[in-house]
Amino acid sequence: MAINLLDLDAASLTAFLAGHGQKPFRARQLLRWMHRFGQSDFDAMTDLARSLREKLHEIALVRPPTVVADRLSDDGTRKFLFDVGGGNAVESVFIPEDDRGTLCISTQAGCALDCSFCSTGKQGFNRNLTVAEIIGQLWQAGHALGAYQCGTTQTPERLISNVVLMGMGEPLANLDNTVMALRLMLDDNAYGLSRRRVTVSTSGLVPAMDRLRDECPVALAVSLHAPNDGLRDELVPINRKYPLSQLLAACRRYLDKAPRDFVTFEYVMLDGVNDSDAQAHELLALTRDVPCKFNLIPFNPFPGSPYRRSPQLRIRRFAEILLAAGVVTTTRKTRGDDIDAACGQLAGQVLDRTQRTSRRSFAIHLQAGEAGR
Ligand code: SAH
Ligand code: SF4
Secondary structure: OOEEHHHOOHHHHHHHHHOOOOOHHHHHHHHHHHHHOOOOOHHHOOOOOHHHHHHHHHHEEOOOOEEEEEEEOOOOOEEEEEEOOOOOEEEEEEEEEOOEEEEEOOOEEEOOOOOOOOHHHHHOEEEEOOHHHHHHHHHHHHHHOOOOOOOOOOOHHHHOOEEEEOOOOOHHHHHHHHHHHHHHHHOOOOOOOOHHHEEEEEOOOHHHHHHHHHHOOOEEEEEOOOOOHHHHHHHOHHHHOOOHHHHHHHHHHHHOOOOOOOEEEEEEEEOOOOOOHHHHHHHHHHOOOOOEEEEEEEOOOOOOOOOOEOOHHHHHHHHHHHHHOOOOEEEOOOOOHHHOOOOOOEOOEOOOOOOOOOOOOOOEOOOOHHHHO
16 A cells, blocks of 8 residues: 655655655655745656656555635635545645744544533544644645745745644644654755744643653643642543642643743633632642743633633633732633634544444634743
8 A cells, every 4th residue: 555655754754755765865855845935746846766656656646635625704804724634624724824834633533531611522532633744734834825826925934834633632742743744844955944943732641741852842731720639620531640749740841841941731611610710829839830821712612611701800810810820810711702713612523433322523622822931
């Protein structure tokens, strides 16, 4: 069976080509054609020897996931829906801002971790995305945004300057494929993004955080959501396995090698659940020893969810308490809600193998760009 070259990072592409008697520079050429120029046709890769092009036709292909929907919001936010086979679909969202363009991508079809406020979690888990399906979201968004058009001065990394792994799924539960896709994002022959501009968001898989630190440290966002184990056990069930003391220790270890000198803590604002003044103070005490910033996310309700969004004034008051203690705190803006692309509104489609729900859910959450700052 032909191999999909979008599944390979530089090291594995070099090894693959070596197996066919090719020198390492051929891998660099191929990476550039595929990722810098968005080329999928071997015949157009004019500096490859004709014999190699013929060989590639036999043994390989370049196949990104198919875009099945592409919607543009009034505020410029653009949402892509990808068919990943077997009745499953995942989404990416491009969020343009004055000084950056952020692409939010998915790493799994569904999620097994079942956080109580998350509609992806409520959909259950179907499967991990492949490297080609993860990096293919950048490839396809680059095409749709015109980054690869002939004569354009906009290279993919200029248009998509930041990537956040905050769409569907838990990136660290699909660590091998996520790391390979991250390496392609950072590779100068592929997307050439700086480590500071690529952010992985995790609900707190402690051993995988250590592996990410050792294998490919990029900016880190951690979904905290609660100031103590009792409440976090309820909201983020993986906390029962890796409680806060272990999670915060892993954050400190991560910072030894991280490209930024802080961790971003995400905190979804749930009315009457985790948003009191006392909980803000508890949060400050909890995170005292971790250099961090906070990103407050107003909860986005979905059908059947038991929570409400905290009122705006409450969110402001909560932020003020953190700010008064000297902790940089931002509140996420809702973008793209007219095309259901805001946090909690993204429409993936997952056939639930875990049978968590009998219905198919059409909503997932999404993060805007703050974490990538
Ligand atoms: N699995 C990873 C990354 C994807 S979730 C993680 O949990 O960090 C990205 C962010 O969206 C997380 O901080 C998550 O807690 C948040 N989120 C999930 N559901 C949400 C909702 N309904 N409203 C607002 N934010 C939500
Ligand atoms: Fe999974 Fe993240 Fe949703 Fe939790 S918040 S269920 S880890 S996608």
